Amino acid sequence: MKVSIVYFSGSGNTEYIAKKLKDKLEKINFNVLSLDINSETNLKEDTDLLIIGGPIYAGNVPEKLIRWVMKNVPETKKNTKAIVYSTSAGLMNANGVHSLGAKLSKKGYDILSKETYVMPKSFYFGKYNENTxxxxxxxxxxxxxxIEELVIDINNNALKEIEVKTRGILGKDLLAETFSIMAKFMGKNFSVDDDCIRCGLCVRQCPQNNIVLNENGIIFKRNCMMCTKCIHNCPKNAILYKKEKYKQYRLNNYL
Incomplete structure (x- = not known):
């Protein structure tokens, strides 16, 4: 079986799920292709099982991922199977799987599962506390x-098509669009301090091309999506939010 895993990840939680799924499926001889939408746009049309995931921002997956799915996932007439997943600090507003499921179902995919993974907080600015x-x-x-249970079910062909409801999806997508607009303004609260060595890592990694390095140093423009990749991956922890420095989130430190 040919499996394509497509994901968007900011601080690394969603990427972690994608890598774990890839590793476990490959160990039982599945042919797995993993695509980060920040660097890849081509999805193989001969995919037997499509797995798509993203983080939850304000109740839905990022608008960037929604638009990527709508533009780059081809329609299928052979009832290709699909699984959608999300990562978030809680399940109360983890509606991204419903939005992704509806988009794929409309393109002809049979949705087998909607997986919601509770992962550590990577956004703990202001009133939000980090996990212990x-x-x-x-x-x-x-x-x-x-993940282990899901892989076992995939291997045993135990997953059956589930009903996909479209009611309320428009409202959920509006949340994603609204947050994407808010994030552009929230992103202006990022800055750097004197610890910055101008290595340009944040510039290269920003999924929105929102960060510029010039003769004046690091500049944050108005196209941020608040993925916080820059603040957590800076080698000197030199990026501030509202002039405050925060402990960086590194999931690998706990694995």
């Missing part, structure tokens, strides 16, 4: 078990 080390380890263990 114990909480993070518990979350990772639970997610590992959840």
């Amino acid at each position: 080390e114990e909480e993070i380890k518990t979350m990772v263990k639970n997610v590992e078990n959840q």
Whole structure:
């Protein structure tokens, strides 16, 4: 079986799920292609199982991922199977799987599962508190078990098509669009301090091309999506939010 795993990841949680799925499926001899939408746009049309995932921003996956799916996922007439997943700090507003499922169903895909993974917080600015080390380890263990169960079901062909409801999807997508607009203004709160070495890593990694390095240093423009990739990956932790420095989120530190 040929499997394509497509994802968008900001701080690394969604990428972690994608890599785990790829590794486990390859170990049982599945042919797996993994695509990060930041660097790839071509989805193989001979895919037997499509898996798409993203983080939850304000109740839905990022508008960037929604638009990518609508533009780059081809329609299918052979009832290709699909699984959608999301990563978030909680399940209350994890509606992204419903939006992704509806988009794929409309393109002819049979939705087999909507997986919601509770992962550590990577957005803990202002009123949001970061998770404790114990909480993070518990979350990772639970997610590992959840992934293992999904892979077993895929291998045993135990997943059957589920009903996809489209009611309310427009409202959920409006949330994604609204947040994308808000993020452009929120992103102006990023800045750098004197620890910045002008390595340009944040410039190269920004999925929105929102960061510029010039003779004046690092400049943040008005196209941010608040993925926080820059702040968590800076080698010197030199990026501030509202002039405050925060502890960087590095999931690998707890694996």
